[in-house]
Amino acid sequence: MADESERATQPVHRGKAAGWLSKVFERNTTGLNWPRAVMVLDITVVPLFVFWAIGYEQYLLSALFGVLFTALADPGGRYGHRAFDTSLFALIGAGVTALGFGIAADAWGWLVLAAFLVTLAAGLAAAFGARRFVNALLLNIWFIIAVALGVGLDKSSHITSYTWAQVLAWTGGAALWILVTFLWWLIRGRTDSPKLFPELPGDTSRKKLTPPLIMFAVIRALVIAGTLALAYGLDLSHGSWISIAAIIAMKPNLEQATLVSAQRLVGALIGACAASLLLLVPVNETGLRLFAVERGLEVVALVLLMHGAGIRFWNYAFYTAAIAAGALILVDLPQPSDYAAEGYRVLWTLCGVGIGLIVMLLAGLLAKRNAKTPRQTT
Numbered sequence: 001m002a003d004e005s006e007r008a009t010q011p012v013h014r015g016k017a018a019g020w021l022s023k024v025f026e027r028n029t030t031g032l033n034w035p036r037a038v039m040v041l042d043i044t045v046v047p048l049f050v051f052w053a054i055g056y057e058q059y060l061l062s063a064l065f066g067v068l069f070t071a072l073a074d075p076g077g078r079y080g081h082r083a084f085d086t087s088l089f090a091l092i093g094a095g096v097t098a099l100g101f102g103i104a105a106d107a108w109g110w111l112v113l114a115a116f117l118v119t120l121a122a123g124l125a126a127a128f129g130a131r132r133f134v135n136a137l138l139l140n141i142w143f144i145i146a147v148a149l150g151v152g153l154d155k156s157s158h159i160t161s162y163t164w165a166q167v168l169a170w171t172g173g174a175a176l177w178i179l180v181t182f183l184w185w186l187i188r189g190r191t192d193s194p195k196l197f198p199e200l201p202g203d204t205s206r207k208k209l210t211p212p213l214i215m216f217a218v219i220r221a222l223v224i225a226g227t228l229a230l231a232y233g234l235d236l237s238h239g240s241w242i243s244i245a246a247i248i249a250m251k252p253n254l255e256q257a258t259l260v261s262a263q264r265l266v267g268a269l270i271g272a273c274a275a276s277l278l279l280l281v282p283v284n285e286t287g288l289r290l291f292a293v294e295r296g297l298e299v300v301a302l303v304l305l306m307h308g309a310g311i312r313f314w315n316y317a318f319y320t321a322a323i324a325a326g327a328l329i330l331v332d333l334p335q336p337s338d339y340a341a342e343g344y345r346v347l348w349t350l351c352g353v354g355i356g357l358i359v360m361l362l363a364g365l366l367a368k369r370n371a372k373t374p375r376q377t378t
Helices: 002-024 034-054 057-073 079-102 108-128 130-155 163-187 211-233 240-249 258-278 287-310 316-332 339-377
Strands: none
Touching: 002 258, 034 057, 034 163, 034 287, 057 079, 057 130, 057 163, 057 287, 057 316, 079 108, 079 130, 079 163, 108 130, 108 211, 130 163, 130 211, 130 240, 130 316, 211 240, 211 339, 240 258, 240 316, 240 339, 258 316, 258 339, 287 316
16 A cells, blocks of 8 residues: 555656746747847957957956946936946946956955955845846846956966956946947937836835845845855865856845746756856867867857847746856856866856755745734734
């Protein structure tokens, strides 16, 4: 009887697992936006060829994220209003870039402190509306990537990187997007333009910071600071992948659905595994062949980012995978790669995703407790 009951429960568990996976990878055919994806690729190709031409590929990532994140932060509407908002975003982003690359060579304690403060400030930005919170989250992610890239470049003996040049690259990327929107505004006859990503929140109304939201902002800040302490305090090989995986996997707010959280986790893992496999390509390559392979991987990273822009609302798991893979390839491309390095990358990604999962579970418990409290007091 026990064997029969066990056999009866196995199909149920398999059905639940299959149903969960089908929901995670469920696709919305109306969410595809290939014109937007092609536009992103067309714009990002400009800094790619510029830095190829001048021979300073170490500044490419700052320019690319300057373009992409400024496009994401663009509110659309009247040009004067959007130009002010994107310029302000670019200015703050330049400061974040200077901070990230400026302290990359300092003691790891400064990295931890800066990560805590930046992540906390990004979490508390929810008080200024959903749109500004999303913009702050973008800058938070860029800070983690900038620190990782800065530490990697500092360890490289054959690549020289200057903080002021990284800031200039970020500002140039943001300025490229502002210039493109200005030209498009003129072509349209000076009429208002819609947002490139209209699906992102546009609410700018002030909100009260509730104790659970403040607590969750503090928890996220502690988690990111802790992952940086692990990565750089212990000098882990490719340890920056812990922090990047954690911030990608963690949901930005308490109200986000469980399904979206699972999609972020699965997407982060898929993206990390894909990036690890692609970074194996340059192993044992030297000279001109190594140069060609690295340039090819930069193109692959741009194509992945392009797909991320196109499938953002087609499937969130695949979107997260594309963005994570593209970012991780560009972050670790200047660093030597071997089979042991790929093992470390996947291992640290698993650790970062695991940390993100634990934080989301704690946040869920916190949200449930907060929801029960008013009913108990009435």
